[in-house]
């Protein structure tokens with residue numbers, strides 16, 4: 089039987105599973121921008137989808153009208169360029185200067201759509217209809233998750249939606265820090281109602297089989 093491809097993880101032994109060796113890193117705390125800077129600098133970005141996921145395209149096509157959208161922890165921000173091209177008001181933020189540089193390079197003439205900012209203190213320039221999540225909650229150490237839930241609820245007016253991809257898998261280590269569905273519900277349900285949840289099948293290998301498209305509406 090063929091072996092499943094090995095997904096590189098930071099705790100791999102060098103060259104494990106025939107995969108290229110994972111670089112060594114000085115920074116281990118993913119609550120810090122330096123952690124992410126180092127991974128972008130060493131081109132270790134296994135979360136990067138290199139494009140716009142199918143479930144987002146489907147969601148946008150069904151909306152029928154532009155929605156003012158914030159993308160926190162945007163990384164290379166492919167979705168910002170694409171939403172902007174659909175005529176949607178969009179801002180993308182990331183606290184890592186290396187991530188912002190990568191997003192600005194990718195956005196080209198629309199580079200001003202991305203800002204270097206911390207999600208927990210950022211004030212968007214417009215009232216939000218949506219916040220788009222991909223690989224952001226699972227990037228945060230779990231001791232920041234309550235703050236994540238609170239900040240999402242502060243940023244979105246009643247009726248606004250938190251939409252995107254959640255990594256529904258219990259993991260010991262991270263990032264990515266996965267979550268059981270019940271734990272995500274406990275985190276968000278006091279301020280949000282879940283309107284849609286479905287597993288997707290176009291995940292990058294680190295999220296394969298456990299990435300779910302979800303829509304949470306602010307109460």
Ligand SMILES: C[S@@+](CC[C@H](N)C(=O)[O-])C[C@H]1O[C@@H](n2cnc3c(N)ncnc32)[C@H](O)[C@@H]1O
Pocket residue numbers: 118119121124125135136137160161162163164165181182183184187205206207208222223224227228
């Ligand atoms: C795993 S990457 C995901 C990037 C992107 N969302 C994607 O799907 O490719 C997580 C990103 O969140 C950013 N990040 C982490 N904590 C942040 C914070 N408090 N404020 C803004 N960005 C943050 C990191 O710098 C990193 O670029």
